[in-house]
Amino acid sequence: MYTQSFSVPDDSTPKPVKSVGSTEPPELMAKFDARIDADGRIEPQDWMPEAYRKTLVRQISQHAHSEIVGMLPEGNWISRAPSLKRKAILIAKVQDEGGHGLYLYSAAETLGTSRGEMLDALHSGKAKYSSIFNYPTLNWADVGVIGWLVDGAAIMNQIPLCRCSYGPYARAMIRVCKEESFHQRQGYEALLVMMKGTQAQRDMVQDAVNRYWWKCLAMFGPPDADSPNSAQGMRWGIKRISNDDLRQKFIDATVPQAKVLGVTLPDPDLKWNEERQHYDYGQIDWDEFWATVNGNGPMNKERLATRVKAHNDGAWVRDAALAHARKQQQRNLKEAA
Numbered sequence: 505m506y507t508q509s510f511s512v513p514d515d516s517t518p519k520p521v522k523s524v525g526s527t528e529p530p531e532l533m534a535k536f537d538a539r540i541d542a543d544g545r546i547e548p549q550d551w552m553p554e555a556y557r558k559t560l561v562r563q564i565s566q567h568a569h570s571e572i573v574g575m576l577p578e579g580n581w582i583s584r585a586p587s588l589k590r591k592a593i594l595i596a597k598v599q600d601e602g603g604h605g606l607y608l609y610s611a612a613e614t615l616g617t618s619r620g621e622m623l624d625a626l627h628s629g630k631a632k633y634s635s636i637f638n639y640p641t642l643n644w645a646d647v648g649v650i651g652w653l654v655d656g657a658a659i660m661n662q663i664p665l666c667r668c669s670y671g672p673y674a675r676a677m678i679r680v681c682k683e684e685s686f687h688q689r690q691g692y693e694a695l696l697v698m699m700k701g702t703q704a705q706r707d708m709v710q711d712a713v714n715r716y717w718w719k720c721l722a723m724f725g726p727p728d729a730d731s732p733n734s735a736q737g738m739r740w741g742i743k744r745i746s747n748d749d750l751r752q753k754f755i756d757a758t759v760p761q762a763k764v765l766g767v768t769l770p771d772p773d774l775k776w777n778e779e780r781q782h783y784d785y786g787q788i789d790w791d792e793f794w795a796t797v798n799g800n801g802p803m804n805k806e807r808l809a810t811r812v813k814a815h816n817d818g819a820w821v822r823d824a825a826l827a828h829a830r831k832q833q834q835r836n837l838k839e840a841a
């Protein structure tokens with residue numbers, strides 16, 4: 505199992521940064537570049553180029569949206585969990601994802617963007633969130649497979665983000681990764697139990713793996729050659745490992761886990777390559793990925809509608825909290841007078 509101890513290779517130190525655009529003050533830009541080159545952290549009060557700020561708001565808010573929308577596919581199964589133990593675990597996991605969304609919105613707010621703006625972008629369909637949450641959860645094994653493979657892929661992507669150059673994002677990711685590690689293990693354990701059960705349960709697990717495997721590989725984003733944001737993200741120390749390298753690490757770590765579990769990964773081209781010391785794998789359907797990212801996956805409309813409804817239904821809670829805060833402020837002012 506890969507966990508917190510997953511180590512980032514030593515060659516991951518950001519490459520020297522070329523100034524972006526000529527409109528930034530050269531002196532400030534040089535100071536910023538030097539800090540990135542020395543693998544230092546940028547904090548909210550520090551000067552930073554607008555393009556760096558914009559990139560972070562884009563990535564962190566998309567990440568926050570993914571956590572919040574990611575509560576929905578598994579949330580569907582809370583009322584149908586097969587035992588009290590599984591229900592308690594699932595409630596805790598889904599609640600954790602909500603917490604991750606909140607830390608991440610807070611981290612993005614330190615860059616000067618309001619939570620309202622970010623939520624408007626999500627609710628109007630302008631903002632992206634992870635493609636993986638636009639597929640249905642058809643049976644109980646899907647919940648285990650989401651834990652094992654979706655959270656597993658998420659950890660692989662997120663451990664390097666604990667060393668991201670932007671301090672608040674890096675710090676938020678440390679706690680997120682610890683919790684994701686528990687999520688991955690609970691999913692794998694739930695599947696191990698099902699695989700020791702009846703043939704019908706084993707078939708359910710295999711069916712869920714067949715439906716989710718390729719979508720999980722696409723979670724890491726487009727191939728490096730087609731990834732417009734990667735080069736700059738890597739130079740700024742936001743991304744430490746490329747989309748393709750993370751995908752490969754995930755495959756290499758997951759194949760032995762699938763063997764222990766007793767499931768087949770649905771890729772006839774999946775073979776150990778002695779020369780590369782990695783598994784070779786087949787073609788990912790990128791047309792299907794882009795259709796989903798652009799709003800036309802099987803569940804996009806339903807996920808967004810559910811999210812908007814949850815937000816609207818919660819308006820009275822936000823109003824009540826604001827009214828309470830106002831009252832308390834008035835009371836404090838009165839007492840101080």
Ligand code: BYC
Binds near residue numbers: 568634636724733743
């Ligand atoms: N889905 O140039 P690229 C979780 C977009 S939730 C949708 O490679 P970048 C969990 C990308 O945004 C974990 N869109 O971009 C929760 C870009 O579009 P824009 C979510 C994708 O940023 C609940 C365009 O494609 N994790 O763990 O360098 C339950 C070109 O891509 C996807 C994060 O958000 C995708 N899969 O790299 C269970 C991690 N992939 O913005 C589990 C943080 C790419 O230019 N984010 N796109 O219009 C990242 O690490 C990076 O943003 C990515 C993409 C690797 C995702």
